[in-house]
Amino acid sequence: MNILVIGCGAIGSFYAERLANARATVTVTARGAHLDALKRNGLTVIHDGETRHQDVIACSHPELQSTSKVDDFDVIVIALKATQTKALLNELGSWLVAGKTPVLSVQNGVDNEPLLASVIGQARVWGGLSVRSGGEISQPGVATTTGIYKVIIGPWPASNTIPSNLTALASLWQSQHVPLEVSNDIRKELWKKLIVNCGVNPLSTVTRQKTYELTHQPELAQKVYGAMQETGRAAAYDGVEITPDEVDDMFNLIKSFNSIKTSMLIDLEKGRELELDAILGSVIARCRLLGKPAQITESLWTELTSKPLPDSLDGLFNRE
Numbered sequence: 001m002n003i004l005v006i007g008c009g010a011i012g013s014f015y016a017e018r019l020a021n022a023r024a025t026v027t028v029t030a031r032g033a034h035l036d037a038l039k040r041n042g043l044t045v046i047h048d049g050e051t052r053h054q055d056v057i058a059c060s061h062p063e064l065q066s067t068s069k070v071d072d073f074d075v076i077v078i079a080l081k082a083t084q085t086k087a088l089l090n091e092l093g094s095w096l097v098a099g100k101t102p103v104l105s106v107q108n109g110v111d112n113e114p115l116l117a118s119v120i121g122q123a124r125v126w127g128g129l130s131v132r133s134g135g136e137i138s139q140p141g142v143a144t145t146t147g148i149y150k151v152i153i154g155p156w157p158a159s160n161t162i163p164s165n166l167t168a169l170a171s172l173w174q175s176q177h178v179p180l181e182v183s184n185d186i187r188k189e190l191w192k193k194l195i196v197n198c199g200v201n202p203l204s205t206v207t208r209q210k211t212y213e214l215t216h217q218p219e220l221a222q223k224v225y226g227a228m229q230e231t232g233r234a235a236a237y238d239g240v241e242i243t244p245d246e247v248d249d250m251f252n253l254i255k256s257f258n259s260i261k262t263s264m265l266i267d268l269e270k271g272r273e274l275e276l277d278a279i280l281g282s283v284i285a286r287c288r289l290l291g292k293p294a295q296i297t298e299s300l301w302t303e304l305t306s307k308p309l310p311d312s313l314d315g316l317f318n319r320e
């Protein structure tokens with residue numbers, strides 16, 4: 001298979017390396033010193049102490065547009081930050097539209113897939129998420145990662161018919177022992193992941209704590225659980241039912257993880273934009289639209305940004 005991974009950060013690097021090792025032809029996009037290093041030395045992933053290396057094709061987005069067509073690829077995987085989805089569509093939207101290749105998002109949040117669908121059409125969009133994964137670009141050309149990196153993917157928003165190219169992509173990852181689940185209801189899976197992210201990512205950023213402390217110190221754990229409950233309530237706006245047991249399951253899941261530094265805390269430490277709209281904003285806006293309380297997520301929002309609380313879904317991405 002010929003696979004394009006847009007955004008060769010921590011998550012993109014891990015999955016691209018496994019695909020290349022499964023003998024897929026892998027192109028990754030990157031920029032700056034990281035792109036230069038990828039072109040010069042290939043991609044290195046240090047996963048839980050094991051160093052792996054692959055030669056990949058690396059290019060910038062302008063180079064991608066000038067050297068290839070969207071249908072040159074069998075699948076496109078988007079592993080950018082959710083804060084970058086709209087910019088991607090501004091930059092590469094017309095290139096993406098000119099073909100039939102399916103596009104899989106493995107980003108955090110529940111609004112990437114609908115945003116992609118609004119430009120390239122729902123039929124070409126697959127939803128996805130990465131479970132129990134952590135990491136960062138530790139130096140140009142090198143991703144240092146930790147965790148299980150389970151993938152859950154499925155046609156957006158839900159379908160009992162799984163396309164053959166989705167199964168083929170899944171088989172490549174499975175051949176590399178990447179735990180994988182194909183879902184008929186990926187939108188619900190994305191909401192379940194958002195329960196975890198909304199529970200731990202913003203609070204980790206406020207307190208500078210990893211997931212173990214957040215879920216084991218009683219005062220913090222109470223806030224994590226409260227934000228998770230609010231996220232479960234917000235899902236109703238999208239017609240997704242989350243039961244109290246499912247909230248408990250997600251809390252227990254993150255509580256039993258290896259202690260992970262959340263991606264939002266890593267972003268804070270690196271002085272990068274935080275995925276606040278995708279993780280907190282999407283929950284706050286939906287609770288407000290439903291007339292349901294979201295005190296904990298609202299107070300985390302206020303601690304992390306001076307932007308006004310979002311009360312509609314309009315403009316949630318890349319708000320000024």
Ligand SMILES: NC(=O)C1=CN([C@@H]2O[C@H](COP(=O)(O)OP(=O)(O)OC[C@H]3O[C@@H](n4cnc5c(N)ncnc54)[C@H](OP(=O)(O)O)[C@@H]3O)[C@@H](O)[C@H]2O)C=CC1
Binds near residue numbers: 006007008080134
């Ligand atoms: N890391 C983690 O622990 C986890 C992350 N996730 C989610 O996965 C998604 C990806 O996260 P993560 O891998 O950490 O993010 P990263 O920031 O590490 O990766 C995104 C990559 O895309 C690059 N990029 C952004 N815009 C462009 C552009 N226009 N042209 C070329 N390259 C570009 C970035 O470069 P630059 O650095 O220059 O911006 C960066 O290398 C997010 O939604 C995140 O929340 C999920 C589970 C765990």
Ligand SMILES: CC(C)(CO)C(=O)C(=O)O
Binds near residue numbers: 201211260
């Ligand atoms: C759930 C968690 C904390 C680790 O996979 C994550 O998704 C993140 O860091 O963004």
